[in-house]
Amino acid sequence: MDTVSGTTDLVTMEIGEDYPELREAVRRVCARFPGEYWRELDEKSQYPTEFVRALTEAGFLGALIPEEYGGTGLPLRAAAVILEEVCASGGSASPAHAQMYIMGTLLRHGNEEQKNRYLPKIASGELRLQAFGVTEPTTGSDTTRLKTRAEKKGDSYVVTGQKVWTSRALHSDLMLLLARTTPVDQVKKRTEGLSVFLVDIKANLGKGLEIRPIKAMINHNSTEVFMDGMEVPAGNLIGEEGKGFRYILDGMNAERILIASESIGDGRWLLKKAVDYAKERRVFDRPIGQNQGVQFPLARAHAELEAADMLARRAAALFAAGRDCGPDANMAKMLAAEAAWHAGEAAMQTHGGFAFAKEYDIERKWRETRLFQIAPISTNMILAYIAQHVLGLPRSY
Numbered sequence: 001m002d003t004v005s006g007t008t009d010l011v012t013m014e015i016g017e018d019y020p021e022l023r024e025a026v027r028r029v030c031a032r033f034p035g036e037y038w039r040e041l042d043e044k045s046q047y048p049t050e051f052v053r054a055l056t057e058a059g060f061l062g063a064l065i066p067e068e069y070g071g072t073g074l075p076l077r078a079a080a081v082i083l084e085e086v087c088a089s090g091g092s093a094s095p096a097h098a099q100m101y102i103m104g105t106l107l108r109h110g111n112e113e114q115k116n117r118y119l120p121k122i123a124s125g126e127l128r129l130q131a132f133g134v135t136e137p138t139t140g141s142d143t144t145r146l147k148t149r150a151e152k153k154g155d156s157y158v159v160t161g162q163k164v165w166t167s168r169a170l171h172s173d174l175m176l177l178l179a180r181t182t183p184v185d186q187v188k189k190r191t192e193g194l195s196v197f198l199v200d201i202k203a204n205l206g207k208g209l210e211i212r213p214i215k216a217m218i219n220h221n222s223t224e225v226f227m228d229g230m231e232v233p234a235g236n237l238i239g240e241e242g243k244g245f246r247y248i249l250d251g252m253n254a255e256r257i258l259i260a261s262e263s264i265g266d267g268r269w270l271l272k273k274a275v276d277y278a279k280e281r282r283v284f285d286r287p288i289g290q291n292q293g294v295q296f297p298l299a300r301a302h303a304e305l306e307a308a309d310m311l312a313r314r315a316a317a318l319f320a321a322g323r324d325c326g327p328d329a330n331m332a333k334m335l336a337a338e339a340a341w342h343a344g345e346a347a348m349q350t351h352g353g354f355a356f357a358k359e360y361d362i363e364r365k366w367r368e369t370r371l372f373q374i375a376p377i378s379t380n381m382i383l384a385y386i387a388q389h390v391l392g393l394p395r396s397y
């Protein structure tokens, strides 16, 4: 039988919470940033600078950076636990999560000079690598058709194009950018001819780079990025020219596993709030939680969250073992996002009219967790992946 038995993760999985000390440490930091903090930022569409600084100072955002580059070199599961606890505390991990998975592209495919130049500063918080420019307005999920062009001219690449939904670009020093270096009609496969660059945002702003915030349903600090003749030194190309799509794909399983954990954290927070409220709120001379109509959606959300958590842990164990975790990572992300949404819906319904009162934070978390069914990859694209790569059905697009 094909299992990953023997890994610590699966052993701890049987007895409940893994990384208890790490969880406790994250909870202690998060306790300094209560609901009022997030509510105010949400209302003003502001970035949680102090919170991200606190996570960085505690060493959490350098969790996946090896010790030789100033990080703590923990396994992916530990990073997942950190993000889960942030979300389970009522906060949002989105302002900081990208640093964990974007950094993997630099770590796995960057050269020594690049790693020595950037990773220690990213680990210490001196440099923020929080922006990831992939999605474009006219091509969306069809990533390999992206139109941003990077042309080599002397010692630089000259970049022209547009990105959309590039989150945190105004709160990051660096952006990992995917651009086409060989025109699509000159490559055998559309996945070829794309390259990854590390762009110094601050150095380029106003010099061929313009960034505009997008007003959105959640406080995600997303932006539109306009590049018109922006110069990127050739030394900031990651890995080989033309192989960028593969490098980005490499990081996607990690991203799926981390997002699954954020969803699970969101779901657990929403569920706990709903259960507490269902026990306290009395209508018709009984706690509303005594009614099966109130209980059952909460019980179902709990079951779904536990199932998604097990799959996310298996995906992380496979990842740690260097085994193929694509199907598990994708399924975990999809099921966790749906479980969190169901917990959100149950929490909304349980709170009745008070769900709409901002001070309860239910509507904020409900909005926030809805994202994960769309970004960083939408549910349909995961289902298409499972149909094609796991079930062997014909490619549908």
Ligand SMILES: Cc1cc2nc3c(=O)[nH]c(=O)nc-3n(C[C@H](O)[C@H](O)[C@H](O)COP(=O)(O)OP(=O)(O)OC[C@H]3O[C@@H](n4cnc5c(N)ncnc54)[C@H](O)[C@@H]3O)c2cc1C
Pocket (backbone or CB within 6 Å): 131, 132, 133, 134, 135, 139, 140, 141, 142, 164, 165, 166, 167, 168, 216, 220, 222, 371, 374, 375, 376, 377, 378, 379, 380, 381, 384, 396, 397
């Ligand atoms: C708040 C927010 C933050 C984001 N942050 C970032 C970021 O930091 N960096 C970044 O690069 N991107 C980011 N994104 C973009 C995100 O990854 C995309 O929105 C997502 O991948 C979907 O792409 P799209 O919006 O272009 O939808 P489209 O590709 O236009 O798809 C629209 C709908 O059609 C469905 N669909 C499309 N094609 C098919 C098909 N063949 N079969 C079945 N269904 C299909 C999709 O599943 C989806 O439901 C962010 C988005 C949001 C909303």
